[in-house]
Amino acid sequence: MQCSQGYGQVKPNVPSPNVHRYLTLIEKKTVLVRDETTAGRFQRVRQDHARETAEDYAEMVLELGGGGHVAVRPADLARALGVSHVTVLRALDRLIRSGIITRDENQGIRLSPKGRRLGEHARDRHQLVVAFLESLGVPPEIAAIDAEGIEHHASAVTLERMAAFLETKTKS
DSSP: OBOTTSOOBOOOOOOOTTGGGHHHHSOOOOOOOOOOSHHHHHHHHHHHHHHHHHHHHHHHHHHHTTTTTSOBOHHHHHHHHTOOHHHHHHHHHHHHHTTSEEEOTTOOEEEOHHHHHHHHHHHHHHHHHHHHHHHTTOOHHHHHHHHHHHHHHSOHHHHHHHHHHHHHHHHO
16 A cells, blocks of 8 residues: 555554553553643643653663663764764763663663663553554554654553554454
């Protein structure tokens, strides 16, 4: 089948064989009443961006480090994320203070147990969103790009519905 947006051939919708496990991977979040003043909304956005950055870094360290078994160099992380070396070093300082990563004697980056959990959760959420978008007929290249934004902002309820949709689609 040809993509209407000029991306070439589109693979038919084939749900991931591991879709059923996504229901167990969705993080249950408690919704807190937040300060909805202007300052409160801006603070929430800053916190959300910091969480998104931490998730992206943890997911990338997990990927580049072969599942966390190999230390990752800051330069490799900068190249993979498409940011400057200085940006990576500043982010790494924050992630070290947060207990998400550690640096070894050669300045290699490794995930802490907390960071591994964060990276695995981000990776699983990303795979769920990609699988969902592909099940709707979105070409894989576009689904992967779109999932980068959606994965951080979709609520637990939305992710549960995506997983349930894929589960029923797999059964049919």
